[in-house]
Amino acid sequence: MQGRPHFRKGARQLTNLIEIKGVTHAYQTASGPLQVLENLNLSIPEGEFAAVVGPSGCGKSTLTRLVAGLMKPDQGEVWLHGEIVKSPRKTVGMAYQNPVLLEWRTILENVILPLEIVAPLMPRQDRVARAMELLELVGLIDFEHKRPSELSGGMRQRASLCRAIVHKPEVLIMDEPFGALDAFTREDLWQTMRDLRAKEPFTCVLITHDLRESVFLGDQVFVMSGRPGTTQHVLDVDLPADRTIDVLYTPEATDMLHLLRDQIRIAQGRDGEVH
Amino acid sequence: MFRNIAVPLAAILAFLLFWEGIVWINDWPNYKMASPSDLPPAFYKFRWLFLEMGWQTLWRTVAGLGLAVLVGTLLGMAMGFSRIARDALYPLLVGFNAIPKATLVPVIALLFIGQHDFNTVLMAFMISFFPIAVSVGIGLSTLEPEYRDILRALGASKVTIFRKIALPKTLPEFFGALKVSVTLAFIGTNLVEIVSPHGRGLGALFKSGETNGDYPLMFAVLIALAFLGIVLYYAVVALERIFAGWAERPQS
Numbered sequence: 001m002q003g004r005p006h007f008r009k010g011a012r013q014l015t016n017l018i019e020i021k022g023v024t025h026a027y028q029t030a031s032g033p034l035q036v037l038e039n040l041n042l043s044i045p046e047g048e049f050a051a052v053v054g055p056s057g058c059g060k061s062t063l064t065r066l067v068a069g070l071m072k073p074d075q076g077e078v079w080l081h082g083e084i085v086k087s088p089r090k091t092v093g094m095a096y097q098n099p100v101l102l103e104w105r106t107i108l109e110n111v112i113l114p115l116e117i118v119a120p121l122m123p124r125q126d127r128v129a130r131a132m133e134l135l136e137l138v139g140l141i142d143f144e145h146k147r148p149s150e151l152s153g154g155m156r157q158r159a160s161l162c163r164a165i166v167h168k169p170e171v172l173i174m175d176e177p178f179g180a181l182d183a184f185t186r187e188d189l190w191q192t193m194r195d196l197r198a199k200e201p202f203t204c205v206l207i208t209h210d211l212r213e214s215v216f217l218g219d220q221v222f223v224m225s226g227r228p229g230t231t232q233h234v235l236d237v238d239l240p241a242d243r244t245i246d247v248l249y250t251p252e253a254t255d256m257l258h259l260l261r262d263q264i265r266i267a268q269g270r271d272g273e274v275h
Numbered sequence: 276m277f278r279n280i281a282v283p284l285a286a287i288l289a290f291l292l293f294w295e296g297i298v299w300i301n302d303w304p305n306y307k308m309a310s311p312s313d314l315p316p317a318f319y320k321f322r323w324l325f326l327e328m329g330w331q332t333l334w335r336t337v338a339g340l341g342l343a344v345l346v347g348t349l350l351g352m353a354m355g356f357s358r359i360a361r362d363a364l365y366p367l368l369v370g371f372n373a374i375p376k377a378t379l380v381p382v383i384a385l386l387f388i389g390q391h392d393f394n395t396v397l398m399a400f401m402i403s404f405f406p407i408a409v410s411v412g413i414g415l416s417t418l419e420p421e422y423r424d425i426l427r428a429l430g431a432s433k434v435t436i437f438r439k440i441a442l443p444k445t446l447p448e449f450f451g452a453l454k455v456s457v458t459l460a461f462i463g464t465n466l467v468e469i470v471s472p473h474g475r476g477l478g479a480l481f482k483s484g485e486t487n488g489d490y491p492l493m494f495a496v497l498i499a500l501a502f503l504g505i506v507l508y509y510a511v512v513a514l515e516r517i518f519a520g521w522a523e524r525p526q527s
Contacts, residue, residue, distance in 0.1 A: 068428045088430045100421045104443045104521040113439070117429045147521060167429070 016079075017046040017170065017203045018067060023076035024228075025062060036062050037073070038228035044220070046170075049197065049204040051214035053260065054224030054232075055268045060207040063229075064173045067205060068092050081170060090118045093164035093202075097176040099156040101148035101163075108144035111135065111162045118167040134162040137199060138192050154185035158192060165200060175207045187245055190216050194243065211260045212248055215239070221256075223263040233263045309494040317491035318499075324480060325499060331476040332464055333503055335392065339399020340460040340507075344453070346400070347407030354408065355415025355441075372405040376463060380470045391474060395467040402463035403456035410452035414445030447522040450515040457507045461500060477503075 020042040026033040036059035044050040052060055065071045066078050069088040078085040093114070101110045111131040115122055135144055138158040148156055157177060164172055178186040190213060197204070208214050214221045215237055223233040235256060239247055247253055291311045298310035305313060318325060350368070353360040376398060383394050418441055426436045468478025477496050484492035516523075 065424075068424070070424055070428060088428050090430050092428050094425055094428045096421050098419070098421055100419070100425055102422075102440065102443070104446075104519075113426075114429055116439070117426060117431045117435065149521075163425075173428075 015046060015082075016043040017048075017081055018042070018044040018050075018205065019077075019079035020063075020066070021077045021079065023066065023073040023078065025059070025066070025073045025075075035228040038230050040076070040224075040230050042222060042231060044203060044205065046203055047201050048219045049206065049217055050220050050222060051206045051208055051218030052222045052224060053208055053211060053214050053264065054229060055226050055264065056209075057227050058224045058267065059227065059229035060224060061175055064094075064175045064205065064207055067171065068094060068173055090167065091170040093167065093169035093172045095157075095160050095164040095172070095174045095177045097179040099148070099153075099160035101156055101159060103148055106145050106147060107135070107140060107151070107159045108132070110148065110159060111166050113163060114167045131162065131166055134166060134196075135159070137196060138162055152185075154181055154189060157181060157189060161189075161193070161196065165196065165202060168200070168202075170203060172202050172204045174204065176209065177206075178213065179209065186210075186213070191245070193217055198242070211257050211264070214260065215253055215256050216243060216245070216248055221260060223260065223267060225267045226269055232267055235260060235263075305490050306488060307490070309490040313491040314495045314498060317489070317495040321480070321492060321495070325477075325495075328475065328477045328480045329499055329503065332461075332468065332478065332500070333507075335395045335476065336399050336460045336464045336503075336507070339396045339463060340403060340453075340456060342396065342400040343404035343407055343456055343460065347404040347452075347456075348411050348449070350404070350408040351411025352415065354412035355445075361412065361416070368405060368408060371401075376402045377466055377470070380467055383467075384471060391467075391471060394471070395464050395474075395476065398467045399460040399463035402466075403460040406452040406455045406459070407449065410448040411445055414448040415441055418444060443519075446519040447515075450511065450519050453511050453515075454508060457511055458504055461504050461507075465500065 020040055023037050023040045024035075025037040026035045028034075036057075040059070040063070042050070042052075042063075052063065054060055062071075066073055067080070067085065069078075069080075069085045069092070072086065080089070081091070101107075102113070105113070108128065108131055111134065112127045115127045115130065119127075132141075132144065135141055138161060140155060140158055140162070143151060143155065143159075148159070151159070161177070164174070178189050181189065194217065204217075206214070206217060218237050221235040221237060222231055223235070224230065225232040237256065239252065248257075295310050295312060298308055301308075303310075309317075350364065354364055355361075379401065380394075380398065383397055387394055387397075422440050422444065423436055426440060431439075464476065465478040465481075468474045468476035469482050471479075473479075474482065477500055481493055481496040484490070484496060
């Protein structure tokens, strides 16, 4: 899907790449079953950026594992590109709060890792070229031969993003990827993310606790209710695709942030409290 | 580089001086306690025996250690990947490790009569596999799930995940354990060499020194053992640098 519409009005007719239908899931714990998801429904059109926010423990991380095919729901279905997800597939990229870089590999070799699995026959020089292309996009040129321990937290997370999309996945799943970074580094990475999407079209599911992040990056923001998690509210972010940080200080963005904050309060069950 | 060699050498020299001083101050005769200055003549007198017996001890220790690496890694893998194997093996292994190995010398001596080489290698193995099994087991079972998931989400097989992630990530722990096992394996080898009648190796040389009341020889054997221990230890350190050098943090 090249050239996303400038405003995402009218994007509705697109087919849904990810479709989550009536998913219910419980974990077995020592003190009995723990219901984390209850009749969750989500649909994310191809090429869109879905931000998922919600209080702690509402099953957001479970959601990422379901979409990645790392686990199966007790009830309901997860559809990806018109097929029910039953097992992991090569068309998914993952990024976590912990960059999980392999310390024994250089940054370049870390970024290449998924290609070794997904495209074992790809010539080495093509792999390197592809990795370098991404490292340049995120500003890690000259650091490709360093080890992860020699880089700052923000740089490691940039490398982790490159690794997540090096094999051109259809879906990028991110579980609080910027959560451990300081505020300014985080804003830098938001912009890196925005630039990556302009160059490399992919559908994105971002789990986050940061409402500003969800508005800056998302085309849609899904608010999940407290445990057991279900879709409580869906917000369409009607902001230009080429947003800058300044957009967060416009009245439109402020209104959206306000609305999201109210929704979170409801999700936390604190609606009646004075705020 | 100069400091890396000079500092340990100076420490060894200081220790020898201290030893010599203690013997000199107390005026201990040779049949009570040998001093470092007695050692070079003892080494020279028995130089061919030292070479022959030293080689015996060395190859048996290395063979036992090799066996310990093989079996310890396999046991560690079983315990790292399977909860059932972990529950089943841990008490057995801990119990076996708690048994003083000296008590097993007569057992294996009776089981494999006259197989001195085999018995020695077996003891070196038995005494040294435990740290390797435990550390590999812990290394594998404490692998953060995210590390596995980044490859699992791409449909990688278990073998691929082990080869690309679990194995290299466990290497620092493995080498840490191997450093402990190296010195343990020497203890195992010498135990059998000393206790067995008609044994060979440095342990047997020590025994003959004891029989003949040759204290300088006995201490010379101990120093030779310490030397071999240091050599093997640093061989492991060199291997660690090659295979797990990434785990060393750059010093600031």
